[in-house]
Amino acid sequence: MSESLIAYVNGEFLPMESATVHIEDRGFQFADGIYEVVACFNGFFLDIEPHLERLDRSCREINIILPMSQAALSDLVQEVYKRNPFRNAMIYIQITRGASARTHLPPPGLVPTVVITSRQLPIPPDTKVAQGASAITLQDIRWKRCDIKSIALLASVLGKQEAASRGAEEAIWLDEQGHALEGCSTNIFATIGDTLVTHPLDHQVLGGITRSMALKAAKACNIPVEERAWRLDEPGLSECMMSSTTNAIMPITLVNGQAVGDGLPGPMAMQLRSWMLADMEAMQA
Numbered sequence: 001m002s003e004s005l006i007a008y009v010n011g012e013f014l015p016m017e018s019a020t021v022h023i024e025d026r027g028f029q030f031a032d033g034i035y036e037v038v039a040c041f042n043g044f045f046l047d048i049e050p051h052l053e054r055l056d057r058s059c060r061e062i063n064i065i066l067p068m069s070q071a072a073l074s075d076l077v078q079e080v081y082k083r084n085p086f087r088n089a090m091i092y093i094q095i096t097r098g099a100s101a102r103t104h105l106p107p108p109g110l111v112p113t114v115v116i117t118s119r120q121l122p123i124p125p126d127t128k129v130a131q132g133a134s135a136i137t138l139q140d141i142r143w144k145r146c147d148i149k150s151i152a153l154l155a156s157v158l159g160k161q162e163a164a165s166r167g168a169e170e171a172i173w174l175d176e177q178g179h180a181l182e183g184c185s186t187n188i189f190a191t192i193g194d195t196l197v198t199h200p201l202d203h204q205v206l207g208g209i210t211r212s213m214a215l216k217a218a219k220a221c222n223i224p225v226e227e228r229a230w231r232l233d234e235p236g237l238s239e240c241m242m243s244s245t246t247n248a249i250m251p252i253t254l255v256n257g258q259a260v261g262d263g264l265p266g267p268m269a270m271q272l273r274s275w276m277l278a279d280m281e282a283m284q285a
């Protein structure tokens with residue numbers, strides 16, 4: 001299968017198996033880089049501009065100068081999509097500071113490494129949506145710049161492993177006061193009373209592109225929205241849900257083995273999900 005896959009690496013389109021980076025790449029040695037994931041449905045990219053703007057911001061926050069314009073990067077992303085066999089694709093973009101002899105302080109003049117790959121977009125089956133996902137909670141052990149889409153994802157890997165070992169799909173990070181921050185690879189929302197609630201954007205959460213789509217959809221439909229610290233045991237909480245590029249909105253019906261609300265996907269999650277899917281379909285019309 002991988003014979004037919006093509007990756008972009010530093011100016012070249014190469015078969016996946018011969019696409020390599022240097023063993024002294026700082027991404028490999030220090031996780032010194034950032035990434036982005038963009039979904040493409042049938043040739044139509046979902047919100048590519050906000051994704052590329054977030055990538056540019058992540059680069060700036062770690063003092064990497066994006067080695068090309070966002071427009072040139074967008075063209076490369078489209079080219080990688082075209083050269084690979086997936087109709088619905090998940091395009092992965094990774095930019096690291098480049099390769100050099102291993103010292104913490106990067107020498108001046110490094111040329112950033114740029115890698116772009118395409119894989120089948122994993123779309124959750126309807127049966128999963130109808131059942132809802134399950135999550136666990138964990139004390140947040142991550143660094144204090146979760147707003148940067150860093151490739152240093154060890155805490156999230158451990159969180160996902162712990163969730164899987166307990167039969168769950170996602171781990172929700174809690175701060176020291178027990179507030180729900182976000183998942184390992186998702187933003188988290190609750191319905192409390194009639195209000196859609198999610199943690200505000202700060203150093204503890206990634207500004208998810210799907211998170212902003214969901215908030216925009218809710219506001220457009222006059223659903224009250226609050227971006228504030230919240231807890232899973234808050235009175236009036238009836239629904240929990242997660243958002244990400246690969247999930248759109250996915251209801252969470254079990255947390256730590258306990259049903260959320262009545263244990264079924266709630267109306268807010270399902271309404272937001274169907275608005276978002278309708279938008280994606282309209283984009284392809």
Ligand SMILES: Cc1ncc(COP(=O)(O)O)c(C=O)c1O
Pocket residue numbers: 037182183184185186187205206207208209210211243244245246
């Ligand atoms: C920690 C974290 N939060 C949230 C998200 C969701 O972001 P987006 O909606 O842009 O995919 C991700 C996606 O990878 C993530 O890793």
